[in-house]
Amino acid sequence: MSPTHHTIACCMHGFSPTDSNGLPLQEAAPQTWAGIFSTLTGLGFTALEIADSHIRPADLSPERRGLLKDLAASAGVELTSIHVQRQSIIDPERGEANLDYAHRTIDAAAELGCQVFSTGLHQPFSQAQREALWFWTAKGWTDPTDPEVRALAVRRLRELGRHAAEVGLPMSLEMYEDTYLGTAESAVRLIEEIGLDNVGLNPDIGNLIRLHRPIDDWQEMHELTLPYANYWHMKNYQRDEAADGSWFTSHPTTMRDGLINYRAMVTRAVELGFNGPFLMEQYGGDSLGVCAENRTYLAGLLSTAPSTKGTTGP
Template sequence: MNASLHPFTRENWPIAVCMHGFAPIAADGSRLHDASGESWDAMFRQIARLGFTAVEIADSHIRPADLSPTRRAELAAIANSHGVELLSVHVQRQSVIQPGRGEQNLAYAHRAIDAAAELGMRVFSTGLHQPFTEAQRAALWFWTAQGPVDPDDAETRALAVRRLRELGEHAGSVGLPMSLEMYEDTYLGTADSAVRLIEEIGLDNVGLNPDIGNLVRLHRPIEDWREMHEKTLPYANYWHVKNYMRDEAGDGTWQTAVPTSLELGLINYRAMVAHAVEVGFRGPFLMEQYGGDSLGVCASNRDYLRTLLPDSTDA
């Protein structure tokens, strides 16, 4: 590995934290999106105390596109005061092909791109997953209940390609990469389908977020995680990383999974990160964790991940 061709090392590779450790709606019913500057300050103080210097703003918590310019500036100023970069915005469960809302979601995504550019973010992240079903909201772990399914329909898939290409062109025009998150039962739900979607979109700034943890956790048969990474990592430009303990019966009659740390789960991130770097991955990482002390686990995972990244002396 030639260090001169390598923009990042383990010391400075961008690693952001997710917002799962913060409640999107407080006990009094108020939304984090509408919270006071003091509340935002407390959030960024926690992020900084754990040693994070970057955060992904998930629109489940704060929607930069729907903040006034004044409040966007306030958000950036508060983050900056704690040395925390607003690295990316993640538009989730706002599919551009969601029945009855696709065009509205497309317009919202365009506004999110403009907001991300205004805030100096590095990545616009989205996908094709849709809002939770009632069953998913009622489940202990939402991935154990069936969610919406993209139709096996060439016309709908072509619509997804056209709308995502439109967003990718917009992102590219303001200097942003766009990353599409892998997620079950969407056109990004298998390695082959996800890669084909990127190729159909056909833009250099549009790549994959190979969040294969989303698939490893499913209580159903899945593709081999090694094969999924092998196919998708060459297309990756941003990476949500998390891991799950997974067990399944030899006869295929049952499968189960629960969250754990990067080091202990089914996915061997030591091997996968090395392979990703080898095939050219240079994007930021996002630490993600469901359940328990999400922030604490994300911080431990970050420290582990840094041991897997190349040194400045690697050649």
């Protein structure tokens, strides 16, 4: 399969959420936004995921939203997706407000010509996570075991999925620890409970293998989730652990050099018919440079992966 059949986008982690004067990107001047697109194209990217930690298209004026779209188009950059993060629709205090925000973001994603609307159930960082060197080493939110709360998640995600379908968008749910998307089994069951053809998984197993605790087998997690995948955040980590479970450690690395064998997993995804966009994601150091290196690596994998027909989905 040729890599041209898949969009390979870059994340926004490598960009500051404020401009040089401390102004949030949401409010930044057009030249600041244009600078982001110029940096991307200089790295060889032609696609970007808009993270709402940096820019919230749903909260832009129609004029500013149009400007964002025009600047991207002028630079030759596709706005592949809008990723809504840490705005859980089952947050005990802000769930309904977050649901409304997600609906508005779906409309914004359609207006910007995105390929997918991306979200999840992860919550804002805890104080311990904000203070940690790597946030995943500290304790964060855990979704409750209450079946009524899980049922609420299904209802609200189904509502969002139907809205996304109405505007012609797939909706992808990112796997994330200690949420209802925190294990392969629970994530697959959630997709099946939602029961919509356009709602699938973002099998970001990287979020799970970095944890300083026992983890499930990464190959088994991919095998369970890839048939449901419609978007894919890709990153990798070096991981080591004691055989007796007394210590664990992890740190970001390239897709090639980490625990997950992406050569095998991309080949498997293509065999299953995966045809969604890929998102290069990285934390720490020159994350944009690593994303560019990972894009080249992934394009090589796709160029040699066995071709197949069909698409993945629930």
